[in-house]
Amino acid sequence: MTAARKPAASGRPRRGGRPTVTSRVLDILEAFSAESAALNITQIARRAGLPLSTAHRLVGELAHWGALERDDRGLYRIGLRLFEVAALAPRGFALREAAMPFLEDLYEATHENVHLAVLDGLDVVYIERISARDAVHVLSRVGGRWPAHATGVGLAMLAHADPALQERAIAGPLRRFTDKTITSGRQLRRVLAEVRRTGVAVSDGQVETFALSVGAPVFGPDDEVVAAVAIVVPSDGWDARALTPVVRASARGISRALGAPRALRPPETALHGR
The missing domain is CATH 3.30.450.40 (GAF domain)
Structure with a gap:
């Protein structure tokens, strides 16, 4: 039983009616789920509603920082750096x-x-x-x-x-x-x-x-x-x-x-x- 997935970029901050960089990054992270824990760059772009070139650039930056990790097959997963940051949450x-x-x-x-x-x-x-x-x-x-x-x-x-x-x-x-x-x-x-x-x-x-x-x-x-x-x-x-x-x-x-x-x-x- 899986909850319905909401459309990408819903409720995201926008400047002048266009998605902000922050909203695009959040859409990339939201592309992952328990059922889709490993995604290639094309899947990420499609699920986040982003052009492939934009997704490639932002995913690269996220991977460099450690928010995403890339395996030998070219699939991306949520990285340990996000776990480290999440551990700081007072309700965590x-x-x-x-x-x-x-x-x-x-x-x-x-x-x-x-x-x-x-x-x-x-x-x-x-x-x-x-x-x-x-x-x-x-x-x-x-x-x-x-x-x-x-x-x-x-x-x-x-x-x-x-x-x-x-x-x-x-x-x-x-x-x-x-x-x-x-x-x-x-x-x-x-x-x-x-x-x-x-x-x-x-x-x-x-x-x-x-x-x-x-x-x-x-x-x-x-x-x-x-x-x-x-x-x-x-x-x-x-x-x-x-x-x-x-x-x-x-x-x-x-x-x-x-x-x-x-x-x-x-x-x-x-x-x-x-």
Whole structure:
């Protein structure tokens, strides 16, 4: 299942109605995806919507800097230099470092899938995943994104997000993945209220019918939601209520490590929304 690819250069900065150099570079980087991790120069030019000569020049500069790497077959991939820069993001390496001990403990509880994700608009972006070889199959990957309304981590964060963002999500459209996916604003509003009441979000079969996700929000030093953690297990044979305490404890531990004041209060008060 793959999200539809948006047209190149959509929403990019432009000067005088023409693409800027920055927008062209970003379009080149956006040409790559999990399904198209290695591309030749012609494919890059076509996917980025650029003349071949322009793509060749910009790709050469990106490769020289280290943003792209070229293999012996002439195919380009995202380079390690971008990984080094991305690691500096406050919602990346620092968050993962604080969360990792708690994610490992959470993994030991089930030996299934454990996710750490952040919110980017109405999508979630996964920044860490721990999984056993025989764990239930999931479509998520580190660096991948999914609509927030369909995932446990997404619902956990949306429930505590800025009210304006919540209303954007509720207004839709809400993409359907299975018959269980939340597709109405009224239902989403009700679910978000329940997440604030219980402290956890349950996504049962919303992305894949055989997968059950239980997520909880992670808060930062200003008591704003900064991430979410979740366990994803087979829906058959698992009860979300049995997973709730460990997921909630993990999220609370990460929040405490990040210095969230609400994580220092008794658990009962920490469950209430704003």
